[in-house]
Amino acid sequence: MLEVALRHAFPGFLLEAAFTAPTPGVTALFGPSGCGKSTILAAVAGLLRPQAGRVAVDGRVLFDAARAIALPPERRRCGVVFQDARLFPHLSVEGNLRYGLRRAPRGAAGLDTAEVVRLLGLEHLLRRRPVALSGGEKQRVALGRALLSRPALLLMDEPLAALDAARKAELLPFLARLRERLSIPLLYVTHALDEVDRLADTVVLLQGGRVQASGTPEELSARTDLPLLAARRDAGAVLACTVLGHAPERGLTRLGFSGGELLVPLEAVPPGARLRVRVRARDVSVATEPPPALSVQNVLPAVLEAVEPGPPHQAMLRLRLGASVLLSRVTGDAVRRLQLAPGMTLWALVKSVAFSHDPAPP
Structure with a gap:
């Protein structure tokens, strides 16, 4: 079970959100820009220390303000993929993947290099440098590097937001294929409904720093009391x-x-x-x-x-x-x-x- 309950005040904005989601599976944080999605992801990763709350994955506590528990990011075993791939420009694709593998805890279970390369279609890219990759290819390499670090939780912060429609269509099938293969929870931030439909097992609907509803895509899509969904043209x-x-x-x-x-x-x-x-x-x-x-x-x-x-x-x-x-x-x-x-x-x-x-x- 993924358990998240956070409270943090910024000037002019209060994040006060709590939800649980089954694991393994993909939990999508969905809502308009500025609703607190990326802030939640940063708090789970340990890049932000909330003023109050608790984060746990399958009983392993990553953060608990009341008990003064706050594991540093490197001990949380979170693989993070951002909007920009953040690849090492001086390394080849293979070198970037190996960097992820070097960060894996000794004896940790997870996908091996050959399977990651196959799942993400990277075979023909291994010798290339990041400068020679398209945006979608860079994101696939960044995802492969994160997976090879053998994370206990995979975090993706709007990984398709910076891509054009063609590159997004190129990457989505790889993410869908990976969804079927992963045995770890994935927390996925997006404001694109097609990504939610394609990938999510659980949806957490956010607005103004608060959770409006959570459930499966099938459950939430049929609700007419949720303006964030029902008022959309593609509702x-x-x-x-x-x-x-x-x-x-x-x-x-x-x-x-x-x-x-x-x-x-x-x-x-x-x-x-x-x-x-x-x-x-x-x-x-x-x-x-x-x-x-x-x-x-x-x-x-x-x-x-x-x-x-x-x-x-x-x-x-x-x-x-x-x-x-x-x-x-x-x-x-x-x-x-x-x-x-x-x-x-x-x-x-x-x-x-x-x-x-x-x-x-x-």
């Missing part, structure tokens, strides 16, 4: 799906989830693979009767659980499909015209989904 429900099969002649893949099935554009993943998709609220319409022939592939029966007010002239519908929830953003006029009220049976018309997680083995 929507995250569904854990299993690939049921393919129809290549139609260009479609069939996904199963706990509330039914979805037909999506053909994906090159094997049947039985698990993946996570985001169904955006703006891509879900509703009908009060089963609609006739449509271009929309997915028409799912649902029960209207709630009608939540949104921005002017809009509303958010919470739709129950078995054990799952979908969100639908509609106009206030549609609510009045269709006389939508909780308890009604509706048909959810899902126009598209966003794949947000690389497939994992069944």
